[in-house]
Amino acid sequence: MKSIKLALVASGVMFALSGCMNTGLSTNTNTSAQLNTVNASAGIVSELSAEQQLDVLVAQYYDESLTYSPISATYNGRNEFNDQFTPEISKENRAKKAAFYKKYQQRLNFIDKAQLTGQSLLSFEILERDLALKLEGMQFPDYLLPINQMAGAHNTFAGFGSGQSAQPFNTVEDYTAFISRSEGFVKWLASVERSMAQGIKLGITLPKPLAEKLQPQFAAHVVKNAEDSLFWGPIKKLPESFSAQQKQKTTAQYRQLIMQHLVPAYKSMSDFLANQYIPNSRESVGYSDLPNGKAWYEYQIKKNTTLSLSADEIHDIGLSEVSRILSEMKKVKETVGFKGELSEFFDHLRDSDEFYYDTPEELIAAYENVKKKIDARLPLLFNIAPKAPYVVKAVEAYRAQSAAGASYASPAPDGSRPGIFYINAYNLKAQPKFLLETLSIHEAAPGHHFQIALQQEIEGLPDFRKFGGYTVFAEGWALYAESLGKELGLFTDPYMWYGRLSDEQLRAMRLVLDTGFHAKGWTRQQGIDYMLTNSSMAKSDVIAEVERYIAWPGQALSYKLGQFKIQELRDFSKKQLGDKFDIKAFHTQILIDGALPMPILEEKIKRWVKSQS
Missing domain, CATH: 1.20.58 (Methane Monooxygenase Hydroxylase; Chain G, domain 1)
Known part of the structure; x- marks a missing residue:
């Protein structure tokens, strides 16, 4: 809500919206006119702009959405939901959720999009897309x-x-x-x-x-x-x-x-x-083996990547990237003077104690030291930074066995809890020293912590965007952030550079395995063998990764595809702007409006480039 005045008209406007829904009006012009008519005798504003209408609608949408997701409400600081849990799984509750989406889809159609600009236009486009996608997904029995x-x-x-x-x-x-x-x-x-x-x-x-x-x-x-x-x-x-x-x-x-x-x-x-x-x-392991599984997986691709790519296209991209990165890894092997095949180099990196810490405490301390080094260099490429700090912490014992090797938890919106960069110390052989720099960049700064904490701090951003997000944007940004390591003066040690390649290889293999499992009939063992052949990852880590891709179809595609799109937009901006291109300004444009679906981000960056030309 942009002002106290706007807050006062919220309930009246939503009543007007409901009334318009029942009129059968077919044009935005007539509907907007009705929406702009508020009871003047009540002492309330007589006209609302399209932007004000949207502000009211998205505020109402977010508040109502929390009744379906009280867990999210708690994470987002809405403590009035702390006594509630996720609604029971039932046909009745699914119908209620579908009706909720359709209601706001109808209300959104009453607003004249042509009158919107800036954040309002982005909010309209995001909500319009999200509602359609959520309704499409309800045909599948997840x-x-x-x-x-x-x-x-x-x-x-x-x-x-x-x-x-x-x-x-x-x-x-x-x-x-x-x-x-x-x-x-x-x-x-x-x-x-x-x-x-x-x-x-x-x-x-x-x-x-x-x-x-x-x-x-x-x-x-x-x-x-x-x-x-x-x-x-x-x-x-x-x-x-x-x-x-x-x-x-x-x-x-x-x-x-x-x-x-x-x-x-x-x-x-x-x-x-x-x-x-x-x-x-x-x-079997793939979605293609489930009833209507092919369509179900295609939906998962679209939901997770926000892009229109087929499983075959993604699989081929992955194979190409894996091959390219293997060539880079061979160069590292030669640089450090290792005598033997690349597969033997992988075994050396897996098995040699010199690449691993002896205790969880040493592992956490090493990441805390890297944090200080990276934080000091961020102003080289960024002119914005989140106010919220972040801390490095070991994954709790009760979930360590099944948890990812590293993860990030966002700070509390009110500042009462910092962001948390979690390191899984359950298996120290899955946490090589050469991953220190790249993993810290990805999970913390300027990766997830920068993007997510900044999103929560953007003034005036509607709550459904402040606390929402897209895997392809968040993970694409974090992987793109890894690619900035050399520009930040990192990866000077060849083993640390190998760590960057290893992390990128993981994301490239995900394109191959995710599509392999869910569209091409790959077995679990095929996936394990592929990862062991093309990386130096510990077998325990490989198994956890393989089973993750099986459990979350489409999610693992987001990293590499998101990175590709952001890099593509950087290359486009640099080509169009020439000497006017400013990397700090570009990064601000990527981050300053929060997470966006890739097609909407692309249109936004193109508008920005045009305004700078």
Whole structure:
């Protein structure tokens, strides 16, 4: 909302919008006229511009969307949702969500796009595209595959309940809110079990290796004593401000919550997976083997990349990139004087202790040192930076075995929590020293931390964009950021440069494997063999990566394709502007409006280039 005045007219305008929806008007001109007519006798503004109409609509859209995603609300600082959980999986709730999307699609059509410019135009185009895509996706039964070994609301809930995530535990009301949220979780988890059982009947299940990795995540929470539960964490840290009576009552409530509600819910799911789901899970791995799987995967490509590319095109791009990067790796092998084939060099990098740390503490300390070096050099290429800091932290033990090697968690919008660059220290042989610089650039600065924290700090950006995003933009930017390493004065050590190539190779192989699994009938073992042949990655890391691509079709395509598009836009801008091209200004243009679908980003950059010419 741009002003107090605009906030005052919000409810009146939404009433007007609803009224217009029922008039059957067919032109934007007539509809806009009706929308601009607000009850003057009520002492409210008589006319609203198209921009004001849109501001009201997107604010209403975001607020209503949080009822479907209370978890996101908590992450985004909307604490009034802290007592709620993801709605149960049901036909009724899917229908409600579809009606929600259609309602805002209709309302958006009432606004005259031709009158919009700048951020308003971007917001219109983004929401228009997003709503159409969400409705298109509802034809596919993803509710039959609601969780996997990589992700799911069950893991988010455990993080919240541990007291080490975004769920606050500062007041009695906070503790009570989590008890209420837990009731929603138990209901949701029961609906997950029902949906997955339905999936068995319809032949839509997780591949067996994924289901086998998922089951221990639930079994881990089946404890005999409440004190042994992850959810006892907040009780261990009861605030000093609580009275003795409040501490006693809260402790008793949490003991009952854990032993009478959470443990039985987790045991039920664990038993279901072990006794029913895993024995009936499928042997194949790709979406192409599912009913209507080809179309389903094509949708996943479009959703994750925002680009119109076929699986065959992407597969060929990946093969070409893997070959190119292998040639670069051979040059590094020769530079460091290694005698032997590239495959032997890979084995040397995998097996030699000199490339790995002995303890998790040494690993984290090394990343903290690299952080200081990179942060000092960022002004060379950037004239903007987020206000929020970030910290380096080891992945929590309860999720380390299945978690990615590194990840990033955004800071709290109110500044109460910094961004977190997570390093997985579960397997030190999966964390080579030569990845220090490139991984830090990617996950922290100027990669994910720069992009995501800046997005949250952009003044006036609608909440649905401030807290939204696109994998292809976020991951494309982070991989593009890696390519800036030499310009930042990094990668001077040949092994560190190899680390950059290794990381880029990982993303190139993803193009091959993702499309291989889901469009070309590749097996899990084919994927493992391909990655081991074309990289120096640890086998445990390779297996985790392969199973990730199987679980998240299309997601892994976003990195390389997003990087390609941003680099393409940089090359275009430089060619068009010549001596006027300023790399800092270009980076500001990429980041200053938050995450955008690639086609919308391209049009925006072209408008910017034209304005600079």
